[in-house]
Amino acid sequence: MSRPDSVAVLGVGMHPWGNQGKSFVEYGLVAARAALADAGVTWRDVQLVVGGETIRNGYPGFVAASALSQALGWQGAPVASCYAACATGAQALSTARAHILAGLADVVLVVGADTTPKGFFAPVGGDRPDDPDWLRFRLLGATNPAYFGLYARRRMALRGSTEADFAAVKVKNARAGSLNPYARFRAEVDAETVLNSPMVSDPLRLLQICATSDGAAAVVLASEEYARRRNRDAVRIRAVSAITPEYPRTVPDFPYLASDSMAAGVPGTRTFRESLAWSAYEACGLGPEDLDLAEVYDLTTAMELDWYEEIGLCEPGEAEKLLHDGVTALGGRVPVNPSGGLSSFGEAIPAQAIAQVCELTWQLRGDAGAHQVQGARAGVAVNQGLFGHGAAVVVARA
Amino acid sequence: MSRPDSVAVLGVGMHPWGNQGKSFVEYGLVAARAALADAGVTWRDVQLVVGGETIRNGYPGFVAASALSQALGWQGAPVASCYAACATGAQALSTARAHILAGLADVVLVVGADTTPKGFFAPVGGDRPDDPDWLRFRLLGATNPAYFGLYARRRMALRGSTEADFAAVKVKNARAGSLNPYARFRAEVDAETVLNSPMVSDPLRLLQICATSDGAAAVVLASEEYARRRNRDAVRIRAVSAITPEYPRTVPDFPYLASDSMAAGVPGTRTFRESLAWSAYEACGLGPEDLDLAEVYDLTTAMELDWYEEIGLCEPGEAEKLLHDGVTALGGRVPVNPSGGLSSFGEAIPAQAIAQVCELTWQLRGDAGAHQVQGARAGVAVNQGLFGHGAAVVVARA
């Protein structure tokens, strides 16, 4: 099953999520050391370090790969620090994979780590009237949850979804998260608690929206040949799709204040988020019917339902049925967010998409413990961030 | 001369340097459109956009590749935004090259653009006692020129260099810059003017230190095969080295407050900056004797002399002789900074290393106009930034 565009997941590691008062470098080091140990390689074996940047931690955050390399001890390996909003971790994996496929490195360490203040994300300081992220806050007070509220209300209007449907997603993910030692929130939650939590941005209540969090995740990727030699080639990244939208965008994605006009252009048949997963499927020849599990960016419970349809687990409008039938719960046919998802982790921006791949790897190796998906052979991880970012990663057993 | 690790420079473009009150996106668009036109491709032909990030321009600066893609019109191509301090542009070229060599893209647009406030660079806001960049300012007031002053004074003590030697570098580079329409400073300067300019950080006066600037540069890279098909394969990137230091670092690199102790480790035979160029030479089988020109990061005039020795144009201690013999001037055997260098451009962080490759490309194609190096066939560009970043790029005719 070796393919020219596959790379092997040699090892994975995480630092438990949640604010523990440490620096992002310390969180990242713990994850990196765990991934190196899991991979059975030493720091000296690493030929490239790719770091997901964090934009709220001073200069070391902008040069995350350098900060981590110095902390592990300078050993000469090239570094690449990258940023792609919520898709940062997938971007980092994509850069690592490109170097391996190019033959420029056999062993690459990919790390994402963050510390996050409580409350709403806010734009960086200064008066920035040419920055859409500044404008949306300054003129509309349109926080991330406000955009999520627009999408959730739209889904309710279009699909007839209810607040109770959304709450059922939270109940499902909290149950999975309660079984995951890396999750920040490990208590089960019932629907009533969700529906009684404070309204943040109608129709989304506090427990329908993912929190922000500290956290870190790391992956060691290797060339097929290197991994085979080390007998560590069980799990492969089969595709990474990190495309951008196609003009005209039919939805007002955040942080923008309007969609594109369709008067002068015909939109594609797929939305941007649909195209993320489908372009990954096409690249590797797998499809939604081949998936045993999925990790999707549940920035809100409503958005998890959107993803079911967008990644092809069901037809448009059938996500609620899939959910209520238990198909996407642990023990179902295709569990979604068996890790507990963002719902249980909170979001640590550059770490989250890497954590999704850690989860898929543990699942595909049968190492996921209490939240194991039995016999899993293939999974997809998807995410979306502001400014046109998003990615899908297909991971499969060899 | 096709080699498995070569990529072709399909086109290059720049926006003239200097503060013109525009946004970094607008500067970048001008450079990108010029590079696409020079390459003979359309925006739709681009399969990946790599953007050098700017950290002083709000969220669009962190997602530079996305901001530029949106401005050119979303067309679906993946984006990769990266940051590596002063080596950002080279990092962007390195990421682009990896994707091409991996077969993931045939045509990649690489853009770096920046706007920069006047005066010393300062750290990002907030109290950050775990950020070396904050600490050096907070505790020592150690600006970039202060570190450069340490290195310059060290050179004077070790090599017997004088202020007048340093001034002769400025005179040389100002002459070259006066012939370059993209340069910000286009007036010739005499040694007396340099030596009478205000002292900033002893022994460095204002005209011995590069200014900060607005600016933008773009390069279109392509696979060998694509370039041959288009008959645009004259100039190739033969090597990119973007390694990090090896422990122990023997010099107190900025922004750190100390070098590493050599009591517990033996330093390598090459300094970090030497290893940048030499690892690139080794990767492509070319050496300093093959170079017809070089673009080096003359953050100061003294540093340009250090580079002569570090990239192998002469033995240690012979840089001043090389300079005074006219070897590194336009018309000399191996002109250094025929573009005018940072001395004439000022520094626009994510753009500068890309601009170096633009200059090498124009020179190797014979398109450099008044500052043409006759018959140039190979050149190197080197840079170094804080936090252990640095890179060397070898560019050669096919």
Add this chain to the structure above:
Amino acid sequence: MTDGIPAAPGTDTWFREGPDGFVLLAGRCTACGALSFPPRPIPGCPNPDCDALEQSVHPLSTTGSLWSYTDARYVPPPPYPRPPDTEFSPYALAAVELAAEQMIVLGQVAPDVAVSDLTVGMPMDLVPGVLVSSAGVEERVWNWRPSA
């Protein structure tokens, strides 16, 4: 503005109030007609197949249908203005689809309209709105409001 309230920061070219009422102003590519709202601050066209750099001013439809809505129950972080000596009041946000332009434009909903007054699909009108800066100064913005 006729009533002398200055445009909110960054919005100088975004709307106008004239004899024909209050309108949002898009940028319109002079070659392909592609619209941009807000108007692009830099030359060029959002259409990837169009190389044109020029834009003209294009007034947008002032009525549309409600594509979706939400509200802000907690005070947004800065730079959202926090006027002195005032309590934060929740306000609604609307995404309104303009039929002619086939384009969705976000905006705050007029302050006397609650989220419970809104329904997806209902007709909405553009009206002038006011934001009060953290310094207590009134600033002109645009609001959406259910059609009378």
Add this chain to the structure above:
Amino acid sequence: MTDGIPAAPGTDTWFREGPDGFVLLAGRCTACGALSFPPRPIPGCPNPDCDALEQSVHPLSTTGSLWSYTDARYVPPPPYPRPPDTEFSPYALAAVELAAEQMIVLGQVAPDVAVSDLTVGMPMDLVPGVLVSSAGVEERVWNWRPSA
């Protein structure tokens, strides 16, 4: 500190003033002996071949030779403190090589020493120094000074 001046922000673990005088404190890997200055705020060792996480406190030599020097003729930007009601005075910076540790440590030079008093290679001593914060509060730092 014996004279009650608190350590400058971030430097709580960087030096001590005791019966044996004022010394800078490096972190020392308990496994391989590698030194870090400033002491690492996070577990680990700067030596890439060492996996150890523990560090002990290691006082650095208080004399060395001047590796290089420079000065600041213009006021550095914030966060460099700008005490109220004071004129900026240029000050020198030194990079001092410690023989035993084979390590170069930067620091401000004592304020009464001008850059013209310095020569590469001259012996230098560590002395306590004072920085005045933008709020006018004295903060303890370390200084270098030519040996008497």
